[in-house]
Amino acid sequence: MEIKEVVLRHLKMKLKFDFTTSFGTFREKEFILLEAKDEQGRSGWGESVAFMSPWYNEETLKTNWHLLEDFLIPEVLRTNIEHPDEINKMFSAIRKNNMAKSTIEGAIWDLYSQRTGQSLASALGGTKKQIEVGISIGIQEKVEDLLKIIEQAVNDGYKRIKVKIKPGWDIEVLREIRKHFPTIPLMADANSAYRLNDIHRLKALDEFHLTMVEQPLASDDIIDHATLQRQIETPVCLDESIHSCEDARKAIELGSCKVINIKIGRVGGLTEAKRIHDLCADKGIPVWCGGMLEAGIGRTHNVALTTLTNFTMPGDTAASSRYWVKDIIKPEVTVENGLITVPDRPGIGYDIDIEAVNEYTFFEKSYR
Template sequence: MRLEAIELHHVEMDLVEPFETSGWRETTRPCIIIAIHSEGLTGYGECVAGAGPWYSYETVGTAWHVLKDFCIPAVLGQDISSAEELQARLKPIRGHPMAKAGLEAAFWDVLAQAQNVSLAKLLGGTKDRIESGISIGIQKDIPTLLSVIEQRRAQGYKRIKLKVKPGWDIEVLRAVRQRFSDIALMADANAAYTIADLPHLKQFDKFNLLMLEQPLDYDDLIDHAILQQELKTPICLDESIKTPEDARKALDIGACKIINIKPG
């Protein structure tokens, strides 16, 4: 199918409530919506890069530049029949996976429409619904956090992931476990600790967590492997896993037991 036109739209929405992690605080959510036009159809994708280089080096500004000046010229006007072919056209552009993924998402959408199948089916999905979890940011105090968890449970969320950092971790998890003894609970540090914090991090084992996400540096594998040997709690890697090769290396050395894969 020929990619006849590609549009970029910069949008921004206010968050329902501020979202705070160990490293940053957000009150709005900017993103880039990508539209691919092909043979009378339009597919949409979202580039998930944020406002600043906190979670990733990619931002809305860098993604716009890379999409406009490199990714789109590499595929515009071309006949492309598969996502693999699209990826091959983009491979010479190093890095910038969020920019590339937004363009690929739009391609998947228009490809599914062209084949008259759902995107889920095209991707090999077998379920018609899944249980949803939610990530809850750092709150002003523990009572507020407990109230937010109660609200989210009432809304139907089955898994709760709490952002943690030094000074907002052990007592927080203890209070949550005392109040909600049976919830599926996770903690996400967004690289807030170092391997020197190992004795402190071993206390997370008390709280029957499904996982502890990205406790150490955002591009580390080695220290995570050392930490995982000492913890009963499964480590989940997120920021450290940027490619399938990163995932293979992490699993080979025992740096984690879970990998957080995010579309985009």
């Protein structure tokens, strides 16, 4: 496979609502959309999940653009690629910058699955025809507002509710949720808002029978998480701490977690995400697919990845209409009773809504 042209587009899409976590509030999403064109005229699509500010990790939209333009795209344009797995090794000399790497690798996976006449899910080795999904709810101004959102999500059939927590918005909020929804699958995501000396508050989470608490401690930690997991019953799920299969191996051996959240962008692409999935399956650690407020392209990649067998917990891939007035794919990702039906067409299985892409794009550049 020869990549003849790569197009980078800077898009801005407004969210339907403010999305607040322990590290900031999002009212719109700016991101890079990448189109890779092969010698046969096909286009594969990838989406960067990096934010404008380095809140989640050190990467931003601007650093991703720089890495793609100056390092990753030139490497891809001069290399004949037989299989997308080669991208992981091709970029190994470039340290970190996983979200930038994932952006172009995702487009190559899309192209490869089109060229081989199979869905992206099948190309990855996925077998599920439908996947279970949950919903992620940001911090609200009032608990009453949160309860209304949860009630709507439960009525819509979502299989799991995730709520964001931070010191001062945790124990009392979760207690109120459990009072109204005593049996729903419920998890809490801290986005590294706590430290080990907050262990008394984290132990209190055991009262609520959560499916997990996600990344309670520092974003680069696996040592203190192991200490914490030994002292609480609630399963610890690692997110920001896991950037590679090697990170996952060490965390599992240390006992730092009982669950791992796999985000394609965070780990550098679908190939590394598969490796982490396979390791966790071998070690008996369940995984699920986290979300980064993706638009349609990133959302379709999450759907495909979740068809692998060890994704046994509902992920964050809610319907497109949950976040966007109009998404950039046709049809949009829809959820019925907490389930997404996996498309079986070659590639990502959705059409690109070029009119919407053009509407949201305010800068683009082509590389040959």
